[in-house]
Amino acid sequence: MIRGTSEARDRVPPVGRRTSPPPEALRGEIASVLIGPSRLRRRIAQMGARITADYSDKEVVVIALLNGTLVFLADLIRTMDFPFRIETLRVSSYSGGTPDSSPRIREDLPRRIRGRHVLVVDDILDTGRTLAAVTRRLRQARPASLRICVLLDKTIPRSVDIRPDYVGFRVPDVFVVGYGLDFAERHRNLPFVAELRADTH
Numbered sequence: 001m002i003r004g005t006s007e008a009r010d011r012v013p014p015v016g017r018r019t020s021p022p023p024e025a026l027r028g029e030i031a032s033v034l035i036g037p038s039r040l041r042r043r044i045a046q047m048g049a050r051i052t053a054d055y056s057d058k059e060v061v062v063i064a065l066l067n068g069t070l071v072f073l074a075d076l077i078r079t080m081d082f083p084f085r086i087e088t089l090r091v092s093s094y095s096g097g098t099p100d101s102s103p104r105i106r107e108d109l110p111r112r113i114r115g116r117h118v119l120v121v122d123d124i125l126d127t128g129r130t131l132a133a134v135t136r137r138l139r140q141a142r143p144a145s146l147r148i149c150v151l152l153d154k155t156i157p158r159s160v161d162i163r164p165d166y167v168g169f170r171v172p173d174v175f176v177v178g179y180g181l182d183f184a185e186r187h188r189n190l191p192f193v194a195e196l197r198a199d200t201h
């Protein structure tokens with residue numbers, strides 16, 4: 001069995017709305033920088049250390065939900081000090097649809113995760129529908145365990161019962177971009193997490 005979730009031992013840092021103003025050139029689109037590069041780096045190192053402590057003697061499959069998770073995944077895995085396999089799933093944003101809809105997953109994935117310890121990595125937990133649908137589908141393949149790791153957890157009331165095991169930061173209920181997260185495919189390349197200006201979307 002896998003040990004109790006790290007979340008219980010962890011205090012997830014809350015992020016305020018007006019952390020710092022964006023660089024001059026981005027002021028038309030970005031309201032503020034919520035989480036800067038060094039804060040991201042420090043927190044992700046803590047997450048990686050916890051994940052390493054929990055998983056180091058297990059056969060692990062990391063399943064990343066693309067595309068928003070790309071940058072986080074790249075940094076997170078470099079803080080994970082144990083062998084693991086990476087699989088990717090593409091679930092378009094908000095395609096969780098109704099809570100009972102089942103996203104399609106690659107045919108060979110169930111075979112690859114059966115009996116393995118699965119760590120699902122996503123960028124941001126919003127309504128929770130996407131992760132609820134994905135994890136329901138993955139559990140049908142009977143992994144040895146399944147846990148959820150998200151960089152950001154939006155503080156919103158949720159009707160879907162989703163409790164991530166590893167959370168980077170709790171963010172306010174605003175539209176965030178940067179560090180992999182996009183608005184109409186823009187801003188993924190920003191090295192920080194920022195709040196998009198409300199009049200932009």
Ligand code: 5GP
Pocket residue numbers: 068093094096122123124125126127128129130131174175176177181182183
């Ligand atoms: P959920 O199913 O939890 O409502 O939606 C999760 C997905 O919606 C995330 O994985 C992400 O792709 C997208 N999403 C939710 N909130 C935001 C946001 O504030 N900014 C961006 N860029 N994407 C978001």
Ligand code: MG
Pocket residue numbers: 065066067068069093122123124
């Ligand atoms: Mg996503």
